[in-house]
Amino acid sequence: QQPVQSPQAVILREGEDAVINCSSSKALYSVHWYRQKHGEAPVFLMILLKGGEQKGHEKISASFNEKKQQSSLYLTASQLSYSGTYFCGTVILIKAAGNKLTFGGGTRVLVKP
Amino acid sequence: GAGVSQSPRYKVAKRGQDVALRCDPISGHVSLFWYQQALGQGPEFLTYFQNEAQLDKSGLPSDRFFAERPEGSVSTLKIQRTQQEDSAVYLCASSLEGRLSTNEKLFFGSGTQLSVL
Numbered sequence: 001q002q003p004v005q006s007p008q009a010v011i012l013r014e015g016e017d018a019v020i021n022c023s024s025s026k027a028l029y030s031v032h033w034y035r036q037k038h039g040e041a042p043v044f045l046m047i048l049l050k051g052g053e054q055k056g057h058e059k060i061s062a063s064f065n066e067k068k069q070q071s072s073l074y075l076t077a078s079q080l081s082y083s084g085t086y087f088c089g090t091v092i093l094i095k096a097a098g099n100k101l102t103f104g105g106g107t108r109v110l111v112k113p
Numbered sequence: 114g115a116g117v118s119q120s121p122r123y124k125v126a127k128r129g130q131d132v133a134l135r136c137d138p139i140s141g142h143v144s145l146f147w148y149q150q151a152l153g154q155g156p157e158f159l160t161y162f163q164n165e166a167q168l169d170k171s172g173l174p175s176d177r178f179f180a181e182r183p184e185g186s187v188s189t190l191k192i193q194r195t196q197q198e199d200s201a202v203y204l205c206a207s208s209l210e211g212r213l214s215t216n217e218k219l220f221f222g223s224g225t226q227l228s229v230l
Binding site (some may be wrong): 002005032034038040041042043044047087089099100102103104105106 | 116117146153154155156157159161170201204217218219220221222223224
């Protein structure tokens with residue numbers, strides 16, 4: 001049930017772009033994206049719901065293709081502050097009592113000057 | 114408080130010892146989640162509370178793991194007879210209502226790093 005993220009790691013120069021993918025074998029209801037810096041708490045970036053919407057946070061945006069059961073995170077004109085590990089979290093069960101996030105293994109991003 | 118608070122920040126235990134990890138969620142948040150994060154891995158779900166009710170404990174790896182939230186606020190994750198494979202960062206997260214299928218996000222604490230020697 002764990003979503004699969006790719007690539008596992010990426011190294012960028014400041015100003016370059018990157019794409020992180022998140023795929024699930026199960027039908028997705030929503031996808032969450034979080035970024036975690038070393039030794040710190042994961043920090044929320046954005047949520048994408050069914051409907052193929054695209055969202056943005058600073059110069060970070062994401063899309064959600066529910067037919068393909070995948071989401072992509074786009075880092076545009078990367079900044080040094082974008083370094084960290086990015087996790088997608090997927091919600092696949094709809095229960096009246098609540099839902100849980102299942103996280104992927106993460107993508108480590110290093111932005112160099 | 115301003116955010117999710119976890120204590121202790123670091124815990125070293127000898128194999129076989131019992132440990133208790135505390136989570137203080139954001140005031141007013143109904144839902145509370147515990148995750149286990151091994152080195153270099155993504156967080157793995159352990160258990161979920163809505164107020165004081167433990168609605169999902171499917172991720173607890175064994176009966177040595179026990180979590181409670183008796184008054185619907187502070188939660189404690191207890192691990193009995195710790196083993197080396199229990200070494201990990203234990204993350205706590207809270208959300209306002211737990212409706213993760215909508216626009217609700219998780220607020221994470223910085224975690225407790227448990228090392229079992």
